[in-house]
Amino acid sequence: MKKIILTTFLLFSIYTIDIFACTNLIVGKSASTDGSTMITYSADSYSLYGELYHWKAGKHAPGTMLKVYEWDTGKYLGEIKQAAETYNVVGNMNEHQLAIGETTFGGREELEDTTGIIDYGSLIYITLQRAKNAKEAIKVMTGLVAEYGYYSGGESFTIADPNEVWVLEMIGKGTGRKGAVWVAVRIPDDCISAHANQARIQQFPLKDSKNCIYSKDVISFAKEMGYYSGKDEDFSFAKAYNPLDFGGQRYCEARVWSFFNKYNKDMAKFVTYAKGETQDPMPLYVKPDRKLSLQDMQAMMRDHYEGTDLDWRYDVGAGAFHSPYRWSPLEWEVNGQKYCNERPIATQQSGFVFVAQMRSWLPDAIGGILWFGVDDAANTVYTPMYCSITETPECFRVGNGDLYTFSWTSSFWIHNWVANMVYSKYDYMHEDVKKVQQELENKFFADQGKIEAEAKTSLSDAPAILTNYSKNQAQYAFDRWKKLGEFLLIKYMDGVVRKEKDGQFQRNDYGGAASPQRVGYPKEFYEKVIEETGDKYKVLY
Incomplete structure (x- = not known):
């Protein structure tokens, strides 16, 4: 049997x-x-x-x-x-x-x-x-x-x-x-x-x-x-x-x-x-x-929870760079009293996320799209995976790495690599992430009409057309996100910010690296340090 x-x-x-x-x-x-x-x-x-x-x-x-x-x-x-x-x-x-x-x-x-x-x-x-x-x-x-x-x-x-x-x-x-x-x-x-x-x-x-x-x-x-x-x-x-x-x-x-x-x-x-x-x-x-x-x-x-009573980016727990994240556990205790972290929709411990879109006016093979991403929704890219595809992209493939096996060809690991850099300097670095998110997702929206029109011309070929398209878009997003990780590492290495314009780092007159900005911490963070330490770090002469 x-x-x-x-x-x-x-x-x-x-x-x-x-x-x-x-x-x-x-x-x-x-x-x-x-x-x-x-x-x-x-x-x-x-x-x-x-x-x-x-x-x-x-x-x-x-x-x-x-x-x-x-x-x-x-x-x-x-x-x-x-x-x-x-x-x-x-x-x-x-x-x-x-x-x-x-x-x-x-x-x-x-x-x-x-x-x-x-x-x-x-x-x-x-x-x-x-x-x-x-x-x-x-x-x-x-x-x-x-x-x-x-x-x-x-x-x-x-x-x-x-x-x-x-x-x-x-x-x-x-x-x-x-x-x-x-x-x-x-x-x-x-x-x-x-x-x-x-x-x-x-x-x-x-x-x-x-x-x-x-x-x-x-x-x-x-x-x-x-x-x-x-x-x-x-x-x-x-x-x-x-x-x-x-x-x-x-x-x-x-x-x-x-x-x-x-x-x-x-x-x-x-x-x-x-x-x-x-x-x-x-x-x-x-x-x-x-x-x-x-x-x-x-x-x-x-x-x-941005902009609501539960917004937690501006208290001491958010750190110097206003992170909307806290590390586990969810509840903690001080002097016998329990306290909690907020639990927002976007969270660091996601395995995968999606927005499923179902469209009744289109043939099923074309109408259903799983806009799929891995890791934290705030630091991912929603990539179109059509419901009729017969293969999954290599970067999303089951078995390409696991939770204890890092893979440089896995979207999950590349997104975690980027996100875990961003968490420590959220104010600065997440703006760079948002730019690439918008770039990629705008591309996917712009490409959508053309590929769907092609798939509608021959419904019997639609699964093959959309499989190839979904795989290519996923790989494109993967490659771009890996480049983003390299860019962030260079730009924010060692606590400074290297000058760049449109993704290109500035050089000095002789072709070498330009002096970086020593940005330090926000003013309110320094004020909290002095409030806690008094004259400990005072420059005396």
Whole structure:
């Protein structure tokens, strides 16, 4: 009997995924500037190596089995029946423009099923190989966990096709009770939504199957377990299965609030909720004040709460160069009192990030684009990977390096090399990064129309055309980013700033290196040094 294996090339570590680890942003087709649906995903974990996964389409004989390995750890969980036909999958999107993202909320620990075969990561990638649209994906996902058991904790999934976007929230029933309780809500076409490691579905319509689907026992099970005792119509999935705490607000819901606040002026009042000061929850979705573009979504994934009450670039923790980053752990203690770092959307520990764009007016092979990047969203380049490509670029290829094997041909390592230079002198160096980001992403947008017109002239050749194009764009971006790293190393070496114009370093009259600027530190930093040290460094004569 032939067996197909869901290989462990998805797996990058023996460690579990970090808490408060991912972010999904959502835009309905009537809320976007061009009529596309869009979702984002930041796969955040210190143990995740950024690669672009790929499964070829295939047909499978009856009796074929599929081995399942937990996405986070590589642990073998068991095997399931393979589908008769599977679809081409590139990253988190398949050839039918179906895209799926997730964030982990965990929820009640007693509901984890240690005997389940389907973990949340495998659930995503198996479903992408089996479903053509969002509603079909929900059916596949809930059917798989009902038949084989759900191994993971609570999850929020974003499931999108060119016409619809749904949020599915799911949690197991505990060891010995196979399956899961769940609810799925369709996001209105003219709205935006988001989730970030906290369950977000509160009350939901019980008699609107067009816009809400749920397991028959989602409420009765909560009552049985003692999580809820009121009327069915007042039931809140989030309150029953993932009760809110300070971390759920400040580290998780705050990211959702930052997105909502950016595009809906009425959401400013929820800043106290984002900070954990009040507990009245935000809505699952809101109507934006204006329509959002692809570029808006890419920029939002680079957010660090700039310009809000949670902006943390100007206190002592940001250092002399106003870094919007802090190093782990998320919480720390001084004199018996706990304190926290902020947890913005853009974070240093991302493995990969994407903005998935699904366009209903184009053939599937052309319409679906995974704008893909590796490492920190604020320091990456979103590169177009079409959903029909049959090979991945070398710089994103699975197996090109790993978390403990540096590779000079891997985008993940090149981006980490650049980002880890930038973090220490953020004010200066990130401006150089932004210039190259804009240069590359503007090029991709400018090239898009021409390549899509070429692909439309012969749809049978479109996958080959777009495969070659995606690979070339990725390699171009990789080469340019490597040059950026070399440029930054020279310009900022040893704490000075070497003079340059348009990327060319200035030389003296004899062809040698011009004297660099000894820039030192900002004035306010020196003032803080004197405040702390007094006359220790005073020049006496």
